[in-house]
Amino acid sequence: MRFFGKKMLLWLAALPMTLSAQEATLQLTLDKAIELALAENPTIQVAAQSIELKKIADKEAWQNLLPGADLNGTFNHNFKIQTIVMGGQTFKMGTENNMNGGVSVSLPVFAPTIYRTMKMTKDDILVAVEQARSTRLDLVHQVTKAFYQLMLAQDSHEVLQKSVAQAEENFNVVSAKYQQGAVSEYDKISAEVQLRNLRPSLITSENAIRLTKLQLKVLMGITADVDLVIDDELSNYQNVMFSRQTWGDPTDLSMNTTMRQLDMNKKLLEHTLHIQKAAFLPSLNGAFSWSYTSMANDLRINHYKWNPYVYGALSLTIPLYHAKNYTNIKKTKIQLAQLAENRINTERQLSMQAQSYLNNMQASTEQVVSNKEAITKAQKARDISDKRYQVGAGTMLELNSAEVALTQSELTYCQSIYDYLTAKADLDYVLGHADGSVNE
Numbered sequence: 001m002r003f004f005g006k007k008m009l010l011w012l013a014a015l016p017m018t019l020s021a022q023e024a025t026l027q028l029t030l031d032k033a034i035e036l037a038l039a040e041n042p043t044i045q046v047a048a049q050s051i052e053l054k055k056i057a058d059k060e061a062w063q064n065l066l067p068g069a070d071l072n073g074t075f076n077h078n079f080k081i082q083t084i085v086m087g088g089q090t091f092k093m094g095t096e097n098n099m100n101g102g103v104s105v106s107l108p109v110f111a112p113t114i115y116r117t118m119k120m121t122k123d124d125i126l127v128a129v130e131q132a133r134s135t136r137l138d139l140v141h142q143v144t145k146a147f148y149q150l151m152l153a154q155d156s157h158e159v160l161q162k163s164v165a166q167a168e169e170n171f172n173v174v175s176a177k178y179q180q181g182a183v184s185e186y187d188k189i190s191a192e193v194q195l196r197n198l199r200p201s202l203i204t205s206e207n208a209i210r211l212t213k214l215q216l217k218v219l220m221g222i223t224a225d226v227d228l229v230i231d232d233e234l235s236n237y238q239n240v241m242f243s244r245q246t247w248g249d250p251t252d253l254s255m256n257t258t259m260r261q262l263d264m265n266k267k268l269l270e271h272t273l274h275i276q277k278a279a280f281l282p283s284l285n286g287a288f289s290w291s292y293t294s295m296a297n298d299l300r301i302n303h304y305k306w307n308p309y310v311y312g313a314l315s316l317t318i319p320l321y322h323a324k325n326y327t328n329i330k331k332t333k334i335q336l337a338q339l340a341e342n343r344i345n346t347e348r349q350l351s352m353q354a355q356s357y358l359n360n361m362q363a364s365t366e367q368v369v370s371n372k373e374a375i376t377k378a379q380k381a382r383d384i385s386d387k388r389y390q391v392g393a394g395t396m397l398e399l400n401s402a403e404v405a406l407t408q409s410e411l412t413y414c415q416s417i418y419d420y421l422t423a424k425a426d427l428d429y430v431l432g433h434a435d436g437s438v439n440e
Contacts, residue, residue: 024226030147033220037143038136040221047132054128058121064114066107072291073101095295099304102291109286109314112278120271127264134257141429143219145422147230150212152418155234156411157205163407164202167195170399187396194400198407234417238372241365241420251351255432258350262343269339273332279325282318350430357427364420371413378406 038044076098083092108114171191177183213228253259289311294304319325385402388394 026222026226026228028147028228028230029232030144033147033216034140034143036222037139037220041139041219042221043135043139044132047128047135051125051128051132054121054125058118058125061114061118061121064108064117065111067105068107069103069105071103073099075099096297097295097299099294099296099301100291102289102309104287104289104291107286107288108283110282110284112281112283113275116271116275116278120268120275123264123267123271127261127268130257130260130264134261137257137429137432139219141425143216144425144428146212146216146219148234148418148421148425150209150216150228150230151232151234152414153205153208153212154230155414157202157209158233159407159410159414160198160202160205163403164195164198166403167191167198170403171195174396183396190396190400194403234414234421237417237421238368241368241417251354252431253347253350253354256350256430257432258346259343260432262339262346266336266339266343269332269336273329273336276325276328276332279322280319282316285315285317287313287315354427354430357423357430360423361420361427364416364423367416368413368420371409371416374409375406375413378402378409382406 078094078096078098081092081094081096083090085091171188171194174183174188174191178185178188214224216228217224217226289309291309292306293309294306296304382399382402382405385394385399389396389399
């Protein structure tokens with residue numbers, strides 16, 4: 001109930017919704033999308049549970065140093081008592097019933113393998129924490145890119161809507177002029193073809209919005225009946241692209257989760273090697289037992305005479321030769337060598353990826369200036385073509401070409417900003433930045 005209450009507070013306080021009779025509308029920002037995904041996505045809960053399991057394993061390790069106590073008891077019935085013959089006489093050895101009961105305690109006095117295991121489990125907890133951080137980074141990365149993709153789909157749909165509206169207006173004007181005999185049938189057909197060519201693209205963009213919303217809902221852990229509304233557009237991020245020209249050192253992978261896990265796994269293998277070497281050391285164990293025994297030839301237990309038996313012991317074990325110990329050590333050393341080679345290769349690949357993302361960001365920054373100017377020029381060319389056509393100096397083909405050029409320029413402008421934002425999200429993920437803020 002407490003966990004359910006936290007969920008409700010998160011929904012009510014952080015994510016205001018407008019409820020209608022059929023579905024809920026969720027006003028969404030990038031920060032809210034990430035916040036909700038981190039609270040609701042099952043992978044985050046699983047990662048947190050993995051940390052708890054490692055903590056329990058750590059407790060189990062040091063609990064092996066605690067004494068262990070057992071209550072035991074035995075009852076033996078001899079169906080035929082053993083006899084011996086001495087000097088022509090027969091003697092029975094023992095009785096029909098033998099009873100024994102007591103408490104035994106064992107305690108490791110010196111156990112090198114347990115000490116090494118305790119150190120290993122503490123580093124194992126750090127590995128689980130880093131794996132949880134990796135899950136968090138991956139989820140933030142996916143949500144961020146899905147959010148940007150939804151903005152691109154919405155902006156592209158808006159551009160196509162405007163283009164279709166303009167094509168419809170052109171077609172209506174040309175159709176009216178054709179009815180009056182002011183233009184040729186070719187102009188009417190050209191305007192109609194232009195309109196019909198744009199409508200399939202508009203339908204495709206609508207479907208892209210639906211699919212992207214569904215993907216984002218899955219990542220956020222919300223149901224499909226909630227409609228997502230993003231009151232934002234890619235053009236709002238143009239100033240962010242020019243506010244900062246240095247995005248970090250692509251060779252600095254100190255916070256990269258893959259590199260950190262490789263280093264931690266190296267420590268775990270080193271602990272394993274120390275544990276295997278500790279198997280060559282002697283171990284000392286203590287034991288204590290307090291028991292009572294009784295022997296009788298009947299089953300009248302209340303008449304039995306019980307005799308105490310108490311002892312304490314120390315057992316020293318010195319390993320002399322175990323072939324598998326040498327084999328295990330050799331195998332672990334090979335694994336350490338493999339890990340070192342994998343680390344070098346992984347570091348090279350991640351550095352190359354980071355540099356590639358940085359280059360894409362710089363290229364997108366340069367492209368957006370040209371694309372913005374291209375929109376201005378295309379809009380001017382479209383206005384000129386429209387005027388020329390109205391006065392009879394231009395053709396419908398020129399006007400259609402100008403319309404297509406303007407639409408393409410606006411779509412390319414949106415795409416360049418989207419490329420920058422996704423490259424920034426990829427760079428943040430590789431460098432191990434915890435959040436997906438574009439202002440970082």
